[in-house]
Amino acid sequence: MALRIYSTRTRKKEPFAPRPDGSVRMYVCGPTTYDYSHLGHARSYVAFDTVRRYLVSLGHQVTYVQNFTDIEEVIIRRASEVGKPPLEYAQFFIDAFLEDMRALNVLPPDRTPKVTEHIGDIIALVGRLVDRGYAYSVGGEVYFRTKRAEHAFGILSHQRVEDIVVDPLPPGSTREDPLDFALWKRSKEGEPSWPSPWGDGRPGWHVECNAMAAKYLGVPLDIHGGGTDLKFPHHESEAMIAEGAWGGEWARVWMHNGFVTIEREKMSKSLGNFVTIREVLRDYPGEVVRLCLLKSHYREDVEYDRECFRRTQEEYDAMLAQIGRARTADGRGTGGKVDALVARTRDAFRKAMDDDFGTDDAVYRLIQMTTALAEIGDLSPPEGREVVDAYRECGQVLGLFQTVA
Numbered sequence: 001m002a003l004r005i006y007s008t009r010t011r012k013k014e015p016f017a018p019r020p021d022g023s024v025r026m027y028v029c030g031p032t033t034y035d036y037s038h039l040g041h042a043r044s045y046v047a048f049d050t051v052r053r054y055l056v057s058l059g060h061q062v063t064y065v066q067n068f069t070d071i072e073e074v075i076i077r078r079a080s081e082v083g084k085p086p087l088e089y090a091q092f093f094i095d096a097f098l099e100d101m102r103a104l105n106v107l108p109p110d111r112t113p114k115v116t117e118h119i120g121d122i123i124a125l126v127g128r129l130v131d132r133g134y135a136y137s138v139g140g141e142v143y144f145r146t147k148r149a150e151h152a153f154g155i156l157s158h159q160r161v162e163d164i165v166v167d168p169l170p171p172g173s174t175r176e177d178p179l180d181f182a183l184w185k186r187s188k189e190g191e192p193s194w195p196s197p198w199g200d201g202r203p204g205w206h207v208e209c210n211a212m213a214a215k216y217l218g219v220p221l222d223i224h225g226g227g228t229d230l231k232f233p234h235h236e237s238e239a240m241i242a243e244g245a246w247g248g249e250w251a252r253v254w255m256h257n258g259f260v261t262i263e264r265e266k267m268s269k270s271l272g273n274f275v276t277i278r279e280v281l282r283d284y285p286g287e288v289v290r291l292c293l294l295k296s297h298y299r300e301d302v303e304y305d306r307e308c309f310r311r312t313q314e315e316y317d318a319m320l321a322q323i324g325r326a327r328t329a330d331g332r333g334t335g336g337k338v339d340a341l342v343a344r345t346r347d348a349f350r351k352a353m354d355d356d357f358g359t360d361d362a363v364y365r366l367i368q369m370t371t372a373l374a375e376i377g378d379l380s381p382p383e384g385r386e387v388v389d390a391y392r393e394c395g396q397v398l399g400l401f402q403t404v405a
Contacts, residue, residue, distance in 0.1 A: 008254040025217040029226035032069040033093035038274035047298035103286040105399040113212040134244030140186035140199035149240035157232035206237035224251035258301040294359040326387035331378025338383040
């Protein structure tokens, strides 16, 4: 079965076709760095790291870009509260995020652009939108003209534009429509700002990803990923910006991962109901945390379950035990039982991953193989090598067994 990916836009699984040369250009929205990252972040970046790993295992040349939003209202406010410059404050949490990702065996992206290092690219893109009539300048700020775009709000969230609730424009406002969103914001006293044709200011959130992704990947993207909360308004705004700037689709495939919830509420820094990655890493190794997250399909919302890590530690220890046993195998063999088991596992693993990156089923197949191996007699050296190779191949996709298989 060829790889099929669930498209957020069409709401169905569709065959994935790389570019003619086999390459894949993949962009995932990175964090806004104002606090330590939580398990919801881990879920997203582990999921898309696994997508990348599987595409590479299929022979594709993947270029993976993930940004950092290192200037935003919340960063400015938090930095002011602790008496630090905003960019220094943001860099501290960028470093912490990268440390967490290394602990989770998340491969480094090919590019990690920061907003503040791409102001010129963003200004150029905003200017292009103004020139093409998709944006307008008002009092030192620039807004996107949403009524001009064909790919309006709703293409990913599947809501009707008329059902979107927004505050009416205040008296005297010069914005054309309440749904128009800022591309360039006028600076306030004491805030970081950059010169632009419309006055000193800083970028609006939605335009940043377009500028950075287009610079390093071109248009359109092959895969654009992020959390399900980014569908509206962020990703739909990006789609409108791409239409205005380049006249076409922004992404061939849109992918969105589900939430990690606590008492059915989304885990979120803004809600204050989050468990940080490093809190969990104090008690469990990164590969155990990663495996626990991969036991659920990336599109599902999953309830935070501390017990999952304990159970997963036991399952992972059992896998490591079978790898150790296989590496030292010196028995007479099992008469083909191991070869058949490994072949079934490999086949089922590939089918699971081909079905919209079904890590939940893929992990289950590894657990099944581990249980079966524990009940099989002494392995011969060739069988041992076959077992180790199977764990290694699956582990390269899932980001596991990095130091033992």
